Amino acid sequence: MSHSEIIEKLRTAFGDKLGAWRESNSENAYQRRMGSYLEIAEPSAIRDLAFFLRDEPTLAFDSLLLISSLDNGDGSLSVIYHLESTKHAHQLILKATLPAEVPSVPSVTSIWLHANWQEREAWDMMGIRFEGHPDHRRILLDDDYPGHPLRKDFKEPDFYHGMKVPY
């Protein structure tokens, strides 16, 4: 299925819960395919949307490639879902933008197992909460690490466990 067919199908099912389709205007064909994304206006609808994307036979997005997090630098964070269907060989990128004060989206771990560690990493690095995650812990940093380092306003602490940073 082409991008426009997928979007049309999603719009009939979810209507105004979806935002704008951001088409990449790159000269490179690969980037037009893997750099265009669909915005999600209502991040709380992600779970329903994810179920639909995976279980609708004509879409069949059975593989979650990656969950990325992004600090837009204007007080908002984004969660990006890169999906692929191994049956139909089509891809879709979804982007939900959240306020940096209370960034929270429903977890999709129960839909794609791969989301488990990806969401833990997004929480660890960017401080995005995933509601309903079965194991919401940090993954790469220490449990008591102050802050989320990939945020643009992150300042590394002067001291960490009594050690001077940078030492």
Added chain:
Amino acid sequence: MPEILERHTIMHSPLHASGPIHAPEDVERGRLHTEEMVLNIGPQHPSTHGVLRLEVVLDGEVVVDVIPHLGYLHRCFEKHTEHMTYPQVIPYVDRMDYIAAMSGEHGYVTAVERMMNIEVPEKVEYIRVLFAELQRIASHMIAIGTFGMDSGAFTPFLYCFRDRETILEMFEKTCGARFLYNYMWVGGLSHDLHPEVLPMCREFLKTSRATHKEINDLLTFNHIFRQRTAGIGVLDAEVAVNGGASGPMLRSCGVKWDIRKNDPYSIYDRFDFEVAVGSNTLATLGDAFNRHWVRMQEWEQSLNIIEQILEQYPRDDTTDVQSAIPKRLRPPEGEIYSRTETPRGELGYYIVSKGDVKPWRVKVRSPAFSNLSLLPIISRGYLIADLIVSLGSIDIVLGEVDR
């Protein structure tokens, strides 16, 4: 070998997310349970292939749950990239998957070239694919050798290291580095191919085919090795796709999925090669043996690709390998998810550019990280000795897991 396959049965649903510890009755019903014990394996332990700590919950010798603890090698690569220009990132990319640095570089430069829409000279593409495939063999040799050691065979490890030395010599002759190369640049290469490399390659094809057969005789079709690995750590194909497995881990389940074929990059569409998948006649699909078997087949397929490169390589082409390198590296505003097939699986780069000389965000889809996240699923219900075999068969590189 039915007695091996029936020895352990997993009673819980394989789709259960890793998380809270399961009650022992979930693991094997009707069995007399002992008191649960928590055992820490690692972080300094040879069989964890680096600094990885596994918190293993045991019921006697049966693994109830495994909780991997990562981050011992975490350097926050993604934060570093935000403070460097695009070419400065390449040496850091080397240090992620340090066993297959060439493959990591290939993925990164492909991503940036796609963002800038750079056409790379044909000769450069041939050298890149040649080195990426040599690197795949070198990486699989380590995987096969250490997997042999994990399951009790020491000799194949030495044979693999002996042959890998030839590949490292070719890299050293060309770019001066044996391990961390900074060789592939955006739009070109740091050095032209050394004139001795192609004759060395031809020689290597012969010796490596012999070694391949030798490893098959010594290890793959060795009765002890097969008893040790067949039916261990079985991963279902559906769970593998759903859980983000890629590379040999996914293909061992019988899923024919290879980025080189399914989403071709560079000049892979010019070569004729087979996508190796697991075999359900040699062992169970998706078990530790099949992961090893897929690597053995891929070694052979990479040799086939190298043979075709030697035939097609434009010998009279005197193009400067640095001719397409842009003077100002400033990708236009936009984002991309670009992926390549490394020895461990699908390596993806999600890069966001705001039109600056530095990337706004680089996020890595690390195949070793995603494959390792399935370890609890493939080791629950097996014995603790099988956990080591399962972990060895995933072939993780902690530099890439922790980034």
